[in-house]
Amino acid sequence: MSQKTSGEPVPFRNPGWAGNTGEYELTEEQVRGDDFVGERPLDGGHPSVAPSYPYMKVEKDPEAPLFEGPYEERFRKILSRYPDPQAALLPTLNLAEELRGHISAETMDEVARLLELPDAYVRGVVTFYTMYNRRPVGRYLIQVCTNVSCNLCGGDEVLEAFLEHAGVGEGETSDDGNFTVIEVECLAACGFPTAVQINSRYYENVTPQDVPRILERLKAEVG
Numbered sequence: 001m002s003q004k005t006s007g008e009p010v011p012f013r014n015p016g017w018a019g020n021t022g023e024y025e026l027t028e029e030q031v032r033g034d035d036f037v038g039e040r041p042l043d044g045g046h047p048s049v050a051p052s053y054p055y056m057k058v059e060k061d062p063e064a065p066l067f068e069g070p071y072e073e074r075f076r077k078i079l080s081r082y083p084d085p086q087a088a089l090l091p092t093l094n095l096a097e098e099l100r101g102h103i104s105a106e107t108m109d110e111v112a113r114l115l116e117l118p119d120a121y122v123r124g125v126v127t128f129y130t131m132y133n134r135r136p137v138g139r140y141l142i143q144v145c146t147n148v149s150c151n152l153c154g155g156d157e158v159l160e161a162f163l164e165h166a167g168v169g170e171g172e173t174s175d176d177g178n179f180t181v182i183e184v185e186c187l188a189a190c191g192f193p194t195a196v197q198i199n200s201r202y203y204e205n206v207t208p209q210d211v212p213r214i215l216e217r218l219k220a221e222v223g
Ligand code: FES
Pocket: 145, 146, 147, 148, 149, 150, 151, 185, 186, 187, 188, 189, 190, 191, 193, 194, 195
């Protein structure tokens, strides 16, 4: 990456990689795109990193089996990393959510059977963590931070803009199935308010004016 030296100013501030600040000769696609998010191979790659990071796909399949093909391979890798099945619960839930998009009560029970854990234990864990989706979400789950830093820099207005332009209420999914918009607590990107997480991708320094363009771009991705 090179810092801007000439030409038209790039209208994106502070891409926010590991403390790099300033203006760069980068396109919107590079700043807002997924060049720096990376794709996860279906089998998850090496066991040391494969299963643990929650990843959200655009197309979810709530009826997908737990687990088959490359996902079964990932599940085996998860089990290989932990001393007992109980310790593998969170990454197994992450994997189920990646595949199905949300963790329904039925999914909780299936995971309990897979790991030979009590149903109530799995339900207790899922309901403890707000980061698990317990209802279906759209192709893009838009999580807008309205915690302190983001709030001081207009997080509420950014949330309102997403709700207005996606045509939904908070927690609802748009009629075309593309967008679910929710308000969340700190996304750990406080240096770049307002922070928004859309599926696995972070958008930083988002203003209400950016919102229509972000949504258009996402719509274009799914055709
Ligand atoms: S307050 Fe918004 S990311 Fe921390």
